[in-house]
Amino acid sequence: MKITIIGSGNIATHLAIALKKRGITIFEIYSRNYSNALALAQSVGSYAIRYIEKLSPDADIYLIAVSDKAISEVVEQMPLVSGVVAHTAGCVPISILEKFSSNGAFYPLQTFTKGIELDFAKIWIFIEGNNKNSTDKLKFLSSKLSNYVETICSEKRAILHLSATISCNFVNHLYFVSQQIVEKAGLSFEYLKPVIEETAQKACKISPSLAQTGPAKRKDKDILKLHMKILEYDDNFSEIYKKLSDSIGSR
Amino acid sequence: MKITIIGSGNIATHLAIALKKRGITIFEIYSRNYSNALALAQSVGSYAIRYIEKLSPDADIYLIAVSDKAISEVVEQMPLVSGVVAHTAGCVPISILEKFSSNGAFYPLQTFTKGIELDFAKIWIFIEGNNKNSTDKLKFLSSKLSNYVETICSEKRAILHLSATISCNFVNHLYFVSQQIVEKAGLSFEYLKPVIEETAQKACKISPSLAQTGPAKRKDKDILKLHMKILEYDDNFSEIYKKLSDSIGSR
Numbered sequence: 277m278k279i280t281i282i283g284s285g286n287i288a289t290h291l292a293i294a295l296k297k298r299g300i301t302i303f304e305i306y307s308r309n310y311s312n313a314l315a316l317a318q319s320v321g322s323y324a325i326r327y328i329e330k331l332s333p334d335a336d337i338y339l340i341a342v343s344d345k346a347i348s349e350v351v352e353q354m355p356l357v358s359g360v361v362a363h364t365a366g367c368v369p370i371s372i373l374e375k376f377s378s379n380g381a382f383y384p385l386q387t388f389t390k391g392i393e394l395d396f397a398k399i400w401i402f403i404e405g406n407n408k409n410s411t412d413k414l415k416f417l418s419s420k421l422s423n424y425v426e427t428i429c430s431e432k433r434a435i436l437h438l439s440a441t442i443s444c445n446f447v448n449h450l451y452f453v454s455q456q457i458v459e460k461a462g463l464s465f466e467y468l469k470p471v472i473e474e475t476a477q478k479a480c481k482i483s484p485s486l487a488q489t490g491p492a493k494r495k496d497k498d499i500l501k502l503h504m505k506i507l508e509y510d511d512n513f514s515e516i517y518k519k520l521s522d523s524i525g526s527r
Numbered sequence: 528m529k530i531t532i533i534g535s536g537n538i539a540t541h542l543a544i545a546l547k548k549r550g551i552t553i554f555e556i557y558s559r560n561y562s563n564a565l566a567l568a569q570s571v572g573s574y575a576i577r578y579i580e581k582l583s584p585d586a587d588i589y590l591i592a593v594s595d596k597a598i599s600e601v602v603e604q605m606p607l608v609s610g611v612v613a614h615t616a617g618c619v620p621i622s623i624l625e626k627f628s629s630n631g632a633f634y635p636l637q638t639f640t641k642g643i644e645l646d647f648a649k650i651w652i653f654i655e656g657n658n659k660n661s662t663d664k665l666k667f668l669s670s671k672l673s674n675y676v677e678t679i680c681s682e683k684r685a686i687l688h689l690s691a692t693i694s695c696n697f698v699n700h701l702y703f704v705s706q707q708i709v710e711k712a713g714l715s716f717e718y719l720k721p722v723i724e725e726t727a728q729k730a731c732k733i734s735p736s737l738a739q740t741g742p743a744k745r746k747d748k749d750i751l752k753l754h755m756k757i758l759e760y761d762d763n764f765s766e767i768y769k770k771l772s773d774s775i776g777s778r
Binding site: 286343344345367385386387388389392394398399400402424426432434435436437438439440441442443444445446447448449450451452453454455457458461462463465467468469470471472473474475476477478479480481482483484485486487488489490491492493494496498499502503506507512515516517519520521523524526527 | 537594595596618636637638639640643645649650651653675677683685686687688689690691692693694695696697698699700701702703704705706708709712713714716718719720721722723724725726727728729730731732733734735736737738739740741742743744745747749750753754757758763766767768770771772774775777778
């Protein structure tokens with residue numbers, strides 16, 4: 277199975293490395309930024325392509341792993357190929373790829389940062405194909421990478437992407453906010469690491485609704501008032517605090 | 528060293544079990560709810576006390592592990608003792624214990640849920656004493672339980688408690704929100720578990736500011752609009768989404 281990757285960002289890089297590890301040949305790599313394509317190609321023993329029009333039509337699967345906004349431009353510039361063309365986006369319907377007779381989505385639900393190693397075998401991959409051939413090929417590829425593969429429609433994929441945005445990006449922002457607060461007081465973010473890890477593990481073990489603790493759940497108004505007083509210096513943090521406390525209290 | 532515990536809730540239970548495991552005698556246990564005190568006392572080989580006035584004055588340390596609101600009532604009812612009296616609250620200054628000549632705080636920064644085992648050796652414990660004797664005794668006790676002990680004033684302890692509320696309770700609420708969203712669409716919360724765990728681990732490994740990914744960071748307005756559209760059915764979730772996206776985008 278020959279896989280061509282379009283893109284050289286976080287997801288493209290993680291995918292290329294994971295595919296290579298599973299012994300899957302990465303046929304070609306194209307990126308708007310040629311030197312990035314070259315670097316990635318070298319690291320996984322593949323070929324970097326300078327002009328997108330020159331992509332070989334012989335790959336079995338083309339994975340478009342670029343930012344959502346860049347997908348339509350890639351589609352426009354790509355030559356017509358008979359292999360399956362799939363994007364890796366959470367929120368983009370596969371209809372954007374209708375130019376290709378076989379198309380689909382290959383969405384690994386995870387947060388990817390360059391240099392942070394991940395075990396792909398534990399990542400959920402959600403696939404969608406416009407026909408049986410696309411679905412089967414994407415399913416086959418996914419199963420080489422992960423033990424967790426599901427077929428899902430574009431609409432539900434967007435809902436998963438939204439939920440992941442909340443439990444990943446928004447959660448990380450709360451970590452950031454708490455880091456700002458402790459560091460402003462000359463305290464270390466280290467102090468919060470055990471509770472951050474335990475909170476994630478506990479929610480996964482017993483479900484978030486059973487895991488909830490703290491002053492907002494107990495409706496302890498004295499503590500809420502005290503916390504708001506500490507946060508007086510930052511309108512943004514105060515508002516986030518109030519909104520989330522109210523939301524917990526209203527359950 | 529004789530330790531008396533006042534309370535039989537989450538923290539009291541976890542503390543009693545952890546102390547027993549380290550071979551520290553739990554002298555007596557008092558709880559407003561006698562049968563709870565009895566159950567906890569039986570599980571750690573201690574004695575349950577029915578009336579708070581009857582607490583023995585011979586303990587070295589009295590740990591008041593009750594809800595913040597209940598502390599002042601406990602203080603009022605407790606006999607005058609010469610041992611160190613410390614509470615386990617994040618947000619309550621030690622001045623509330625001034626009735627006792629030796630007093631302080633013993634604050635383990637963690638989320639405690641009954642039945643969820645924790646390794647106390649990895650929990651930060653923040654202590655404060657009103658004099659050297661109190662501080663030394665609390666430091667000694669903490670060091671028996673954990674490798675992570677710091678002395679900290681009431682004001683900074685409250686700041687830590689606020690930050691923990693944000694990176695634990697608020698984070699858990701976001702897990703809850705995302706669970707509601709996926710389950711409404713007939714999808715499983717299981718799908719989100721790997722990203723939840725990775726997000727927590729990555730933030731601890733490389734810091735939240737470097738770990739951030741996602742549409743709000745990329746200021747991808749199309750995705751934000753689409754997500755808001757999916758959330759139209761819930762004003763509360765929409766508002767949380769908007770507030771946190773704006774906050775990420777404003778960085």
